[in-house]
Amino acid sequence: MTEKIDPKQELNEIRRIMERSTSFISLSGLSGISAGIVGILTYFFVYSRTNYLFEENPNFATTTEGLSYLLKLLIPTACASLATAFLFVLYFSARNAKANNQPLWNKSSKQLVANLFIPLIAGGAFCISLLVHSYLDMLAPTMVVFYGLALLNASKYTLEEIRWLGITEICIGLIACFYTELGPWAWLFGFGILNCICGVVMYFKHEQS
């Protein structure tokens, strides 16, 4: 039984099983790209629906009707784009899992989803409170920060790139917290472009075969 043991190979094997048993490796890069595209579309949708109002009246958000308009626009938009992005992630990851002969819904993917959504929902609720109190400048940066925290929290259960994506999002969001005029750019960059970049990196690193 004990033929030649290759310790290096054996250790790699152990590591691989440890990683596979604790993390969801079928997360597809394409899902990151699609989430990024959803982010970019959401940005331009919200921009087209709000920008002219702020040009007419810079204090638009502090008026009662302005606030209720924003609440009615932003909450459903955020929920819809999150749901769409999540469906794309599910679709591409299911495809990837099938190709790898792995289950989509296993212990690690459940933990991944739970650990992603707990900070994300907390962030969403916090952002609604910002809206209600008319702290509009802080809205976009806060969303980016919480998204980063959620990714960082979930990254334990999936590919390493997600950890770096999370950390980068947190940094960008925090910079925009101090320079709030950068808020919309941080949002576009964080939810759109960064997701795409991370997706491309993941795709070429893990799925090019």
Add this chain to the structure above:
Amino acid sequence: MKHIIQQLNKSFESRIRLGVMSALVVNAKIDFNTLKELLDVSDGNLASHITGLEKEGYITIKKQFIGKKTNTTYQITPEGRKAFTEHLKALEQLINPKP
């Protein structure tokens, strides 16, 4: 990826035990089917190795009923963790022998 395990299973049976231990050392508990999927082995093969590991006192088996179904989960024991850590150390030393 997958073919490595299958290849190894044929040549070294103890690879399955090593796989079981590797998975249990980083998870609080794992059930039978998850282990089976993870290591890509047959029921009988996995069961016999699990029994072997339990006899050695490296893992504990817990049986629970969820409705009518039995759900069997496995946990590593402190002895098992120690033995596995020592095995890892030995492997590392094979790669980097200390002068």
